[in-house]
Amino acid sequence: MAEDYTKRTEYTGEAAQMKAAHVLLREVPFTPSLPELGYNNRTLHIDLTTLTVTEKPVTQQMKDIFIGGRGFGLWYLWQAIKPTTKWNDPENDIIISPGPLGGNTQYPGSGKSLVVTLSPQTSIPIDSNVGGYFGPLMKFSGFDALEIQGKAEQDVIVVIDGQKGVVRIETAPLEPSDSHVAAEIFTAEYAETEADRRNVSIVSAGRAAENSLIGCLNFSWYDLRRKATRLKQAGRGGIGTVLRDKKVKALVCRGPQVRGDMNHPADMARITKVATKLHKEIHDFDDQQCHMRRQGTAHLVEIMDAYDLLPVHNFQYGNHPDTKKIASWIWDARFTQGIPDGCWYGCSMACSKGADGHIVKTGPYKGHVVTVDGPEYETAGGCAANCGIFEPDWLLESNFYCDTYGICTITFGTLTAFIMECYQRGILNKERTGGLEMTWGNAEAQMELLHQMARGEGFGKIAGLGVLRMKRIFTERGWGDPQLLQDIGMEIKGLEYSQYMSKESLAQQGGYALTNKGPQHDEAWLIFMDMVNKQIPTFEAKAEALYYFPLFRTWFGLNGLCKLPWNDIEPEDNAQTSEPAKVPDHVYNYCELFSGITGREIQKQDIITMSEKVYNFQRVFNIRMGKGLRLHDTPPYRSVGPVTREEYESRAERYDTQMREEIGVNPDGLSVDEKIAITRRYREDRYQKLVDAVYTRRGWTTDGVPPVSKLQELGIDFPELVEVVKQHGG
């Protein structure tokens, strides 16, 4: 823990001169307003090509079908783009929406913004959820969503000032784009007092977002105790790349001072009742359960290792003897403790941990003292374990630079691990990487790759295209066996895997591959339920889980909620309930929260029904954009079973037992290659049977298409959707 958590390099010395260089391109007044029953009933649209600023009404149909957040984002994106639109066409739209429950300060985890755009990596819609204050402050300025379309001719910022009632588009030629600097400077420029800094939030993406396809967005929040501008990331799918392609250096929102009643809920007492109960659970039980308040999601590092689920060396193995060097107790000591770390007001789970006093070792900020936001579990799994780098200081270094450069740590971890395995297997070498020695554990090479990515130079520029495109490039250049590259390149639909081993959980193979946006765990994390608990042994049981959980979790994204307070804290009597994995008491809380804010009464089944409309809409959207069929739900074999001899032999007893007991083949006397081939046939066949079961449960065709009858059942049988599914046998 840093001796002085307020000590860090400051960047605001020239903020006044930088602001003076801005040129106002457009200024449009608006009437600030507060939501009524969670909605403002209007959104803000900005076209950077024409410099127009427009208000749009939110219709009752939008609220009934799409709810808000990710739903609003997908609806607006559908209208903004055509099937032929590319990510860098001006009509691509970035939509930020917090949802109707977003911004309440009573219930923990209620400050999320959902961001949707056409992804540079996948060419289909991406959705990403993020903390920080921007979405709620925008909502309390008067807008349920913000759309950014078009492209500016030069670097601009968009300022939404909810205190003064004005939207401005300004040039911003001098501020650096790297997020830890940009967020601090823009906060200083647009806050009128020190206290006002809490009312300002910045969305930015750093220089690597300009030079790669994997850029993330950083959403800021001002940490009063540290006197620091903290960052949370909308990481997946390259949204930061789209922002910088539009030449947006930052989105600035200055909202009103936050109060607890700003959503104007239907029944505040109802909300307060369930919120108070959850705060008490967190207070009473977190220290015995997940330690979220001290360690954040980093508490999972050694747990995943213990269950053979921590990805090591590009998902070859699930644990490593050196995991203890990056385990939770290391971060417990490195994180500054005892100060609030909620990324939105009122979140007593407070898992947005910060490692203060990191002295930067490399690159353009070498020697600077910075606060690193994290590492979270995914960053530790990806940038450290998956690359064989078990050094906490280097993990802080890669975490810091990924954030400030605007790179998703999950994506960076997985693609670097892929490069390192290609290096191990001779597919890459020092000559092909331009001198980078990408061996397992080489932290300095990892950092140089990241710096190259930021500069858009050398092998880093190729790496910044992501695993899908690297596979194509290596194949075109005759580097390596194409089948091997396909097997070990951990991406689906163009998105890199997040950091869990799915080899021994068939349900999780589906949890990754049958997602709408690509292999991110925020749809369904079923590994314990499947592999450890053995609660869902049949294809039908797995399919039921792959129906329920993706829909349940979609609902968080419609409403501006964080998933963590759902099941990273457990009520005292949860074990006695009929379905503890669903945490029924917390599901009840969400029904109360939604009903209490919006005045629309819902029961637990309504959560699933609401999500199912949006989930199926997104599936049809994928089909409209050329993906979303069975073919596109195919995982790389590394996520299903052992690709190499080393992998098979490292867990030979496990695989031999399966061969003997499930496949019905005696492994004695067979070569490892023969056993790999038999295991592969069995596991790939099993995966296809799972797909059949899941599609049946979801009401889709065998090609994964929601039929017209399903659209009718859900009330989303709009002519343009019907046309899409009819073309594909739906």
Added chain:
Amino acid sequence: MAARGMAMIRVNGDPIEWHEGMTVRDVLVARNYKFPLIIVTVNSHLVRREAYDTTVVPDESSVRVVHLMSGG
């Protein structure tokens, strides 16, 4: 796989070796179950977290250790 005739219990369906005085905590250690959000039943009887160290698991028991979900 335990040898025939050896005292056994089943944990989530898998056979493991049993010994006299074996507690729920011993079972969790034997299985390397480190996750904190778990629900333990022994022969369908719920064992509360604070009783893991003192609850003795009889021979031939069926132990369920249900892991809940957590993380991002």
